[in-house]
Amino acid sequence: MSRNYLGVKASALVAMRSQFAVIGPGLWLLQILTTTLFQMWFFVLVSDFADDPTATPSYVALGNAVASLTYAAVYGVCMSAGAEKHMGTMSGIMSTPTRVFYVFLGKGVYQSLIGMFTVTMSLLFSVLFFGVDLSAAEPLTLALVLLVTCFSMVGFGMIIGSIGVYVRSSMVLGSIVLYLGLLLCGVNFPISYLPDWLEPASLVFPLTYGVDAVRDVATGAGLMDVSGYLVVMLLIGMAFYVLAYVLFSYFEKLALKHGSLDVF
Amino acid sequence: MNENEIVISVKDLVKVYPAATHLLGDGGKEKLAVDRISFDIHRGEIFGMLGPNGAGKTTTIKMLSTLLIPTSGTATVLGMDPSKDSMKLRSRINLVSGGERGLYFRLTGRQNLDFFSDMYQVPREKKKKRVQDLLDLVGLTDSADIRVENYSRGMKQRLHLARGLVNEPEVLFLDEPTLGLDPEIARETRALIKKLSREGMTIMLTTHYMFEADELCDRLAIISNGVIKGIGSPYSMKDAVRNDTIIEVEAGEITQSQKEQMKALPGVSAVSLESLEGRMMARMVVMDAATLIPTVASLLEGQRIISIKVDQPTLEDAYLKMVSDK
Amino acid sequence: MINLRAVKAALKQQATHFFVDPQWVIPSIIAPFIFTTVTLFLFSHTGGDLLLYAILGGGVLGMWGNTIQSSSWSIGYDRMNGTLEAIMVTPTSLSSVVLGRCLWNSFIGLLNALAVFLVAQFAFGIDVTLRDPAGFIIALVLTLISLSVLGMVFGAFYVVTRASSALFQMLEFPVYVLSGAVYSLAILPEWTRPFSYVIPATWGAEALKIATFTGYDSLGIGYWGALAILAFTTVIFLALSLRLFTYLEEKAKVSGTLVRY
Known part of the structure; x- marks a missing residue:
């Protein structure tokens, strides 16, 4: 009984953020599209005001359009874990013979479809x-580049999601990766602007390659x-899926052992 | 204290929940929850509302405690109209709902009480002492500074009650106060309620436990499908079945249609069916047991009859008779 | 309607909740933090006053980000917790409770300004000097109050339904754009001006900019002019939110949706 209440007592934000993943597809799409549009507009105005020769308004706009993939492909996937936990259905899934990974x-796949639609709209x-x-x-x-970018980003989302099966603050992690790409992936300015020590971090994010490729296209x-x-995106994408599979199995075992399934 | 003073007066009260129309709502139909109920509650009384789930008990208590606006009829609490003078009335009443929810789990017991004291504008100079007194009263002094998430079920329930007392209410509404509690804690809770009543507080509670109503209430109303079927002391309720007898039949199997047939027999006012381990038991409230027993036995022909007993009626049978639609 | 003691108690309660689980502020201020940090990078190539814009705007963005994400949810939390009924049955108006929580949430949003300030100091080595420090503080406090009041307006809808959260979260970025917090209002297209003008934060940001930059006064209304409009728009929104609370509470008391989760 108290287990249920551990769920309830968890910060309000958890539930609120989980709703992202549990609200219907219509509202979810609307949310992604308005957010993307205003996010793009904000950075376009900032770049306009900054008057930077490289990061021009259209440079920024294109980067943000590609980055809109993050919402569904990374955040959406990763948040499903948090949502499952909030709804208390995680142990239901775990007790079925299907491995969590496949769920x-x-x-x-569902979020990829949404991601492909929203990135198309954002480019528009x-x-x-x-x-x-x-x-x-x-x-x-262009379509192929976006598809491959989406594929590798979903893999990235699955890794974050796997951690979400176990840790209490998966929501915190999810929201960090949602926006970090805007800073690290050459979305709003070339990665050469970053301090040297931060540049390698951008190489982990598939978005970095996706944005570059779309700019070339x-x-x-x-x-x-x-x-x-x-090739690079396909390779790291596949590495992500393998790693996600391993992590899911590992955290699944760990969670069952420590009973932290439906606990935040 | 004038024991004959009427503190709560309800006349022809009706509540119809409108069909849901709000944003992203799921639609639905109008629902008649309370249908022209009337009763009075005197000062210092424990008044119970007894009925099955969905009977309209909670709806009634919410209308009286200013949380719901009635569709029609009148209600007066301490001389005020709960839907019009809500702010004034609220400082003199309180409501405690059963179940574990309703506390801030990340705060300590004392912080919870402090917060609600502020909400009630308890005079600052009195607040500290009152919170401590309440913690003493419900026996939570030792765990006052532990977060509620670490409380046991019973501790939470006691804190609930303390929360309901921060404003020293004249009228306390208790909605299913022992819901889901284990028997020991439920007993403690009932003891506390009796204690409060002895100190002069007027208490209105809802319950669907018969023995609880029998043990606690000075008077009770039996409600079913939004309609009051009877009002009186538990003793007078039993009176309603004084001339009845009970037939208790145990058999390997009793079907729903056999239950309906029993109910349709002349002189039968109510039948309840209960499954026990590997057998079923029907309890019938009847006028004349002797003449009915052969009929009942033949009705169950083909089933393995284990026993047929004749019994004295209880409050439960009175309740059954009242809520039965026959 | 607004009871100061209840406002204070609710603020304290929210603060306690914050200190029990401080990490939960991250989802709410991560967006303003990244947004202002990106702004810093873009402005760093131009330098000068622009970096200050980023820090100052970071404060406004942070306060709004945390307000819309946490405060609008305030009643939702009670709904989930089952405490909404317990609050409703007290003689304190719900609006006082929500205001207290909003004030704390906006205040915590200022953490973002601090974070951006530290990034600016250490990554870009810029010096922050304010033209009028006292005026800056006054404008900051008033902006904080105005954003909390705006949070209350949205918070009121949670009395009726919890489904509103998904809709209101979409309002986070439009205010970033329209308040012109990190850039001059002048670069926004003409047709968006009316939208900017009705947001109190626009005037708060304007007063902050005037107090910070020597010679800045993009709309020619001066510091006190901006402050006066800020106060005026805040009062309008406060009145609106109180009306909304009364109206929606009444509605919920008829439909019985008050304590349904």
Whole structure:
């Protein structure tokens, strides 16, 4: 009985944030789209005010459009774990013979669809309102780059999500990775602006390669030109899935042992 | 203290919950929760509302404690209208709901009481002493500075009661005060309620436990489907079945349709069916047991009849008779 | 309607909750923190006053971020906890409780300004000098109150339903954009001005900028002018939120949705 209440007593934010993952797809989409639009607008205005020669408003807008993938692909996937815990359904899932990993893989596919839709809409925003020029881009190459970026980002989300199965503050972690990409991945300014010690961190985020690849495609690069990025993203993407599988199994065992399943 | 003073007066009170129309609401239909109920409660009395889940007990208590606005009818508490003079009335009443929820789990017991004392504007110079007195009263002095999340079920329930007393209410509403408590803690809670009543507090409580109503209440109202089926002291309630007899039949199996057939027999006012281990028991409230027993036995033909007993009626049977739709 | 003692008690309660679980502030101020840090990076190439814009704006963004994320949820927490009924049955108005909590949440949002200030000091080595420190503090306190009041407006809807949280969270970034906290209002397109003008934080940010930068006065209304409009818009929103609380409480008392989770 007190276990249930450990859930209730947990900070309000937990529940509130979990709602992201449990609200219906309509509201979820609306939330991603408004957030993305205003986020893009904010940084466009900042760049306009800063008057930086490299990080121009259209540079920033394109970066933010690609970064909108983070919402569904990383945050959405990772938060499903928190939501499951909040709803108290985690032990239900765990007691089924299906491995938790596969349950989350299913969620990953669902969030990928949402991610692909929102990134398309965000690119449309960036073209319509913020002067991004995609006329030189090959549509198929662009689509492929986005798909591969999404694939590797879901893998990244699964890793964060696996930790969420076990630790109490998975929500804190989830919200950090939601926005960290805006700072580290060349979304709003080239990563060379970062202090030297921080630059390597950006290489862990698949978003870094995705943003670079989309920028190249926008200036007319073909499939062969961006194949390097694609290979890297596929490789780290797969490494993420393998690692996520291992982590899920490990945390699953640990959680069952310590009974921290439905506890925040 | 004038024991004949009427503290709560309810006349033809009705509550209809409107169909849900709010944003993202799930729709739904209008629901008649309370249907023209009337009763009076005197000062210092423990008045109980007894009825099954969904009978309208909680709805009634919420209307009287200013949390719900009635659809029609009148209610007066301490001479005030709970839906119009709510702010004035609230400082003189309090409400405690059963169950574990309703406390700030991340705060200590004392912090919870401090917070609610502030909400009631308890004079600053009195606050510290009152909080301590309440902690003493409910026996939580030793754990006052531990967070509520570490409390046991019984401690939480006692803190609930203390919370309900921070403003020294003249009228205390208790909604299912022993819900889900283990028997020992429920007994302690009832003892505390009796103690408060002896000190002159007017208490209105809801329960669906018969023995609790029998043990605690000076008077009680039996409510079912939003309608009051009877009001009186537990003793006079039993009176309602004084001329009845009980037939208790135990058999290997008694079907729902057999229960309906029993109920339809002449002179039968109520039937309850209960499953025991590997057998069933039907309890019938009847006028004349002797003439009915052969009929009942033949009705159960083919079933393995274990025993047929004749018994004296209890409060539970009175309750059963009143809430039975026959 | 507003009872100061209850406001204080609610503020204290929220503070206690904060110190028990401080890590939960992160989800609420991570967005303003990253937003202002990115701003710092973009401004660092231009330098000068712009870095100060980032720190100052960081404070406003932080206060608003934590207000909309935590405060609007305030009643939702009680709803989940089962304490809403216990509060409702007291003679204190719900609005006082929500105001107290909002004030604390806005205050904690200032942690963001501190964090951004530290980043600015150590990563960019900029010196912060304020033109008018006293004026800055006054403007800061008033901005804090105005953002809390705005939080109350949204908090009121939780009396009726908890579903509102998903909708109100979408209001976090629009205020970042429209209040012009980290840049000059002048760069916003003309048509958005009316939206900016109704947000009290816009005037708070304006007063803060005037108190910080020598010669800044983008709208030509001066420090006291900005402060006066800030106070005026705050009072309007306070009145609006009190009306909303009364109206929505009444509605909930008819429909019986008050304590349903």
